[in-house]
Amino acid sequence: xxxxxxxxxxxxxxxxxxxxxxxxxxxxxxxxxxxxxxxxxxxxxxxxxxxxxxxxxxxxxxxxxxxxxxxxxx
Numbered sequence: 001x002x003x004x005x006x007x008x009x010x011x012x013x014x015x016x017x018x019x020x021x022x023x024x025x026x027x028x029x030x031x032x033x034x035x036x037x038x039x040x041x042x043x044x045x046x047x048x049x050x051x052x053x054x055x056x057x058x059x060x061x062x063x064x065x066x067x068x069x070x071x072x073x074x
Contacts, residue, residue: 001039010038016058023062037061 001009012020024034040061041053050057 001042003035006035006038010042010053012038012041012053012058013055016041016053016055019055020058020062023066027062027066029065033065037065040064 020034020037023029023037027033029037037058038053038061041057044057044060045051045053048057
């Protein structure tokens, strides 16, 4: 998914954005990781049949990213 597709299909509300930005800062992740988490959240929402990415989807995507990196919240 290109950055244009991410902007088009991975819109999130303010609460989701705040959660994601907080996790990015705490886990010291890159902008690339930000986009990856958004893509994972979009996939989770799609699997649930949800047209919008919700806070729960972002939270779950962050957990998967955190597991993938093998790190803990600091």
